[in-house]
Amino acid sequence: MELSPTAYVILGMVSRQPRSGYEIKALVDNSTRFFWAASYGQIYPELKRLAEGGLVEGADSPRGERKRTVYAITEAGEAALREWLRQPPRTYETRDEGLLKLFFAGALPRDEATRILAAMREHRAGLAERLRSMEPKVLEKEDPYPLMVLRAGIEFNEWFAGWCERMEAQMLEPARPERSR
Amino acid sequence: MELSPTAYVILGMVSRQPRSGYEIKALVDNSTRFFWAASYGQIYPELKRLAEGGLVEGADSPRGERKRTVYAITEAGEAALREWLRQPPRTYETRDEGLLKLFFAGALPRDEATRILAAMREHRAGLAERLRSMEPKVLEKEDPYPLMVLRAGIEFNEWFAGWCERMEAQMLEPARPERSR
DNA sequence: ATGAGATATATCGGCCCGATATATCTGCAG
DNA sequence: CTGCAGATATATCGGGCCGATATATCTCAT
Numbered sequence: 441m442e443l444s445p446t447a448y449v450i451l452g453m454v455s456r457q458p459r460s461g462y463e464i465k466a467l468v469d470n471s472t473r474f475f476w477a478a479s480y481g482q483i484y485p486e487l488k489r490l491a492e493g494g495l496v497e498g499a500d501s502p503r504g505e506r507k508r509t510v511y512a513i514t515e516a517g518e519a520a521l522r523e524w525l526r527q528p529p530r531t532y533e534t535r536d537e538g539l540l541k542l543f544f545a546g547a548l549p550r551d552e553a554t555r556i557l558a559a560m561r562e563h564r565a566g567l568a569e570r571l572r573s574m575e576p577k578v579l580e581k582e583d584p585y586p587l588m589v590l591r592a593g594i595e596f597n598e599w600f601a602g603w604c605e606r607m608e609a610q611m612l613e614p615a616r617p618e619r620s621r
Numbered sequence: 622m623e624l625s626p627t628a629y630v631i632l633g634m635v636s637r638q639p640r641s642g643y644e645i646k647a648l649v650d651n652s653t654r655f656f657w658a659a660s661y662g663q664i665y666p667e668l669k670r671l672a673e674g675g676l677v678e679g680a681d682s683p684r685g686e687r688k689r690t691v692y693a694i695t696e697a698g699e700a701a702l703r704e705w706l707r708q709p710p711r712t713y714e715t716r717d718e719g720l721l722k723l724f725f726a727g728a729l730p731r732d733e734a735t736r737i738l739a740a741m742r743e744h745r746a747g748l749a750e751r752l753r754s755m756e757p758k759v760l761e762k763e764d765p766y767p768l769m770v771l772r773a774g775i776e777f778n779e780w781f782a783g784w785c786e787r788m789e790a791q792m793l794e795p796a797r798p799e800r801s802r
Numbered sequence: 803a804t805g806a807g808a809t810a811t812a813t814c815g816g817c818c819c820g821a822t823a824t825a826t827c828t829g830c831a832g
Numbered sequence: 833c834t835g836c837a838g839a840t841a842t843a844t845c846g847g848g849c850c851g852a853t854a855t856a857t858c859t860c861a862t
Binding site: 625627658659660661662663684685686687688 | 847848849850851852856857858
């Protein structure tokens with residue numbers, strides 16, 4: 441069975457304990473979202489596919505009158521997850537509309553180009569702060585890897601905000617400052 | 622007319638001179654690809670849409686027997702491009718399968734987790750090198766912004782490779798080294 | 803001359819997002 | 833106590849976008 445990376449995210453999220461699609465979405469939004477997002481439109485159909493393939497097992501677990509299905513990983517699922525972890529990563533993608541606008545900023549007066557950098561800096565600084573606020577909770581768990589990844593996110597966004605700041609400063613210098621090294 | 626960021630990439634790429642879809646794809650692959658990619662499956666239909674909307678104009682420009690259409694930006698297109706540049710950036714996305722695997726690396730023995738970091742480091746170092754090799758060509762142009770963005774890419778990938786290296790070193794340390802600051 | 807690789811366009815399955823819809827639950831403000 | 837906002841839970845749909853594939857013509861080196 442050929443699985444997308446998002447399928448492995450789901451597999452990973454149910455590998456510690458059974459969870460509903462809704463819980464998986466909430467987990468993703470509080471952890472992997474910053475380097476691998478997943479939407480309901482992905483999660484629910486994918487859970488069904490994984491169940492058909494025998495990598496997870498669904499069980500009805502209603503809360504009151506409200507229907508609810510929790511999915512547990514199977515042994516085949518655990519094997520598939522470990523097998524995937526051992527393969528070299530293949531997908532690396534970035535879409536950053538700020539850098540895109542900066543790329544074409546020659547069509548704008550200089551002060552408006554600087555504004556793009558400022559917007560990017562604010563955005564990255566805000567992200568870093570949000571991630572930093574999540575650190576104490578992740579620090580409690582015994583698994584060290586989510587913490588490592590979270591800190592990567594914090595440090596990356598701090599680096600990016602710093603880069604924007606340096607470029608903003610460079611834009612204020614007088615003579616063709618953008619070309620200096 | 623509502624346009625996707627990729628439509629603006631195309632608009633930006635034809636804003637200096639008329640180009641064919643094929644040329645646009647090659648340009649993107651050598652410049653914005655690292656923070657905003659575009660495929661043929663996007664470019665050709667989008668060019669038609671932009672032409673219908675009057676933001677670009679297509680002109681037959683065959684080479685020998687081979688059909689070829691080059692698209693030039695219109696005044697409406699230039700206005701739309703500048704208008705877009707002035708709006709705050711909205712789309713920021715990253716998909717990094719390496720970080721994803723690292724996140725779930727608790728299911729693996731420690732030496733295999735370290736291997737994930739090594740693969741990420743090599744990948745990022747290679748990317749940095751490829752981008753660095755593009756610098757001389759970009760340095761020739763008079764437009765400073767593509768250079769600025771290219772250097773962001775170089776420095777980001779260098780930072781990332783360095784982070785991986787530091788984490789690899791930390792993994793070799795003895796006592797619960799992942800939690801140290 | 804011939805075949806590899808560049809130029810040029812088109813298409814399709816499938817991943818994935820964001821928005822929307824529906825229904826049930828909880829807790830709290832009035 | 834009512835009612836309503838917000839959380840829990842699942843489903844769906846249009847559209848962005850990728851990667852692969854297909855087709856055809858051109859150029860150039862062997």
